[in-house]
Amino acid sequence: MQDLDELYQLILDRKNNPKEGSYTDYLFTKGLDKILKKVGEESTEVIVAAKNDSDDEFVYEVADLAYHVLVLMADRGISVDQVKKELAEREGLMSKTKERRDIKDL
Numbered sequence: 001m002q003d004l005d006e007l008y009q010l011i012l013d014r015k016n017n018p019k020e021g022s023y024t025d026y027l028f029t030k031g032l033d034k035i036l037k038k039v040g041e042e043s044t045e046v047i048v049a050a051k052n053d054s055d056d057e058f059v060y061e062v063a064d065l066a067y068h069v070l071v072l073m074a075d076r077g078i079s080v081d082q083v084k085k086e087l088a089e090r091e092g093l094m095s096k097t098k099e100r101r102d103i104k105d106l
């Protein structure tokens with residue numbers, strides 16, 4: 001069983017100790033543009049899977065996206081703890097919602 005913290009640590013380890021044949025290493029070697037393209041691609045796959053019936057496919061695509069976002073965070077030097085801290089600061093906040101007019105009503 002691997003949680004997001006453990007996966008992030010593994011990704012950081014790949015960044016600091018490149019391993020031949022590693023897909024994570026391949027992404028870091030290719031660089032930011034490649035990582036961003038993968039995040040975009042995996043986001044689209046999540047959206048398409050979300051509208052289809054298969055929960056398994058949706059979960060699979062969300063996991064793919066989560067992995068690639070963690071690689072992007074590692075590349076940008078952002079830790080999982082920083083995101084956790086940001087989420088914690090939002091805890092208990094009252095969300096501000098406002099009705100927006102539909103474009104057709106403008």
Ligand SMILES: N=c1c2ncn([C@@H]3O[C@H](COP(=O)(O)OP(=O)(O)OP(=O)(O)O)[C@@H](O)[C@H]3O)c2ncn1[C@@H]1O[C@H](COP(=O)(O)O)[C@@H](O)[C@H]1O
Binds near residue numbers: 007025
């Ligand atoms: N969670 C993942 C994970 N999710 C997705 N992927 C890879 O992401 C790729 C996405 O598939 P695609 O078909 O979109 O991409 P591709 O055609 O293989 O490659 P591209 O040229 O398009 O980038 C696949 O090669 C998957 O293996 C992952 N690769 C690694 N991990 C984790 O990272 C750990 C370290 O992996 P290595 O770095 O490979 O040792 C693994 O043990 C896993 O826990």
